Amino acid sequence: MLFSLEPKVNRKDLYDRDRELNELREGVHRGNKLIAIYGIRRIGKTSLVKAFLSDLSYPYVLVDVRQVYFIEGNVNASNLVKYIINGFKGFMGMGERLWESFRDALRGIGWVRVGAGGVEVKLSRKSRVNLIELLNVIDGWCERNSTRFILVFDEAQYMRFSNVKYDGVLAWAYDNLGNITFIVTGSEVGVLRDFLRIDDPQAPLYGRYIKEIYVDRFSKDAGLDFLRRGFAELGIEVSEGELEEVYERLDGIVGWLTLYGYLRGVEGLSHREALDRVFSDGVKLVLSELDEVIRPSRARYLAILNAVAHGLNTWSEIRRYVEVKTGEISDTVFNRLMRNLVKYGYLSRVGDNYVIPDPVVAKAVVEAGIG
Numbered sequence: 001m002l003f004s005l006e007p008k009v010n011r012k013d014l015y016d017r018d019r020e021l022n023e024l025r026e027g028v029h030r031g032n033k034l035i036a037i038y039g040i041r042r043i044g045k046t047s048l049v050k051a052f053l054s055d056l057s058y059p060y061v062l063v064d065v066r067q068v069y070f071i072e073g074n075v076n077a078s079n080l081v082k083y084i085i086n087g088f089k090g091f092m093g094m095g096e097r098l099w100e101s102f103r104d105a106l107r108g109i110g111w112v113r114v115g116a117g118g119v120e121v122k123l124s125r126k127s128r129v130n131l132i133e134l135l136n137v138i139d140g141w142c143e144r145n146s147t148r149f150i151l152v153f154d155e156a157q158y159m160r161f162s163n164v165k166y167d168g169v170l171a172w173a174y175d176n177l178g179n180i181t182f183i184v185t186g187s188e189v190g191v192l193r194d195f196l197r198i199d200d201p202q203a204p205l206y207g208r209y210i211k212e213i214y215v216d217r218f219s220k221d222a223g224l225d226f227l228r229r230g231f232a233e234l235g236i237e238v239s240e241g242e243l244e245e246v247y248e249r250l251d252g253i254v255g256w257l258t259l260y261g262y263l264r265g266v267e268g269l270s271h272r273e274a275l276d277r278v279f280s281d282g283v284k285l286v287l288s289e290l291d292e293v294i295r296p297s298r299a300r301y302l303a304i305l306n307a308v309a310h311g312l313n314t315w316s317e318i319r320r321y322v323e324v325k326t327g328e329i330s331d332t333v334f335n336r337l338m339r340n341l342v343k344y345g346y347l348s349r350v351g352d353n354y355v356i357p358d359p360v361v362a363k364a365v366v367e368a369g370i371g
């Protein structure tokens with residue numbers, strides 16, 4: 001169903017994204033080592049990757065790094081490895097022979113326990129999980145079986161919360177492992193790029209080719225077509241005028257369009273009720289996500305976002321508004337706050353203007369007021 005709320009897991013339920021799927025396919029088949037997928041929240045990154053993987057004949061593991069962070073409190077190597085190993089269960093279905101040989105390969109690692117059904121991490125006091133050892137074993141196994149392995153870190157910017165410098169591990173893998181493709185995704189685009197230190201000549205990954213794919217909002221044609229098809233699938237008639245309003249108000253962000261479709265098509269709300277609910281539920285969600293980012297300087301961050309939400313779009317207009325609302329602020333501090341909001345995707349820069357790329361975020365910051 002097009003309007004199901006979970007990330008899509010197969011091609012059939014994924015609307016469009018043909019260009020992105022092709023780029024992914026090309027990248028993997030060409031043997032690209034590192035592919036980065038960027039896009040603001042709820043734009044469909046996880047759905048894209050999962051649908052892509054579901055069609056692929058290579059074994060893969062997807063680790064939801066944001067989830068690891070929220071469950072474990074950090075993304076230390078032992079946690080990350082535990083989640084990777086748990087992910088192996090997912091590819092047991094790829095064929096008995098392949099799976100059997102993969103388990104044999106893992107038997108060579110002291111701290112992995114390989115049972116009849118699955119594999120798990122077994123840590124004695126002496127052993128330590130070793131991500132590099134694991135990657136080496138996977139790579140060797142790929143070599144012997146003429147396959148590739150795809151390792152996906154969804155919301156990889158959370159890997160910065162760790163005792164390990166993963167950008168170094170990725171660079172090492174890039175140089176030494178020929179058969180593993182890493183795919184990283186990030187909704188906090190600037191934070192992910194910072195974490196990978198893509199533009200830093202001193203950084204381990206510097207100078208290595210990274211294939212970058214941007215997932216964008218649906219065009220008007222695509223957005224309207226998506227809504228029409230979703231409702232047709234449910235046998236529900238809707239008016240074009242209403243769909244246009246939905247597209248315009250939600251600005252082509254597929255996650256919000258899907259939520260609207262679900263509320264109206266599955267829960268049976270009216271057009272108006274569904275649209276209102278997207279905003280009211282969305283505002284709560286956005287505020288809980290935003291909270292962590294703006295906590296260090298809540299009033300000033302909210303003043304900035306309020307300025308933009310009210311149509312003040314240039315650097316100096318925003319700065320003036322912030323000073324009126326929250327008192328004097330130095331250029332250095334103001335610029336740092338602006339930069340952070342851009343990095344986390346709450347602001348984006350279009351020419352000399354700043355805009356809030358998600359209309360639900362704009363509503364949320366207005367409702368939150370200033371501080």
Ligand SMILES: Nc1ncnc2c1ncn2[C@@H]1O[C@H](COP(=O)(O)OP(=O)(O)OP(=O)(O)O)[C@@H](O)[C@H]1O
Nearest residue numbers: 005006007014015041042043044045046047187255
């Ligand atoms: N191409 C698509 N076709 C149909 N539904 C989609 C598509 N892309 C995303 N969705 C739906 O939109 C919502 C958000 O998708 P998804 O979770 O994949 O986005 P995301 O970019 O990974 O979000 P987040 O930043 O929160 O992790 C989900 O309900 C998903 O089912």
Ligand SMILES: [Mg+2]
Nearest residue numbers: 045046047154
């Ligand atoms: Mg996601």
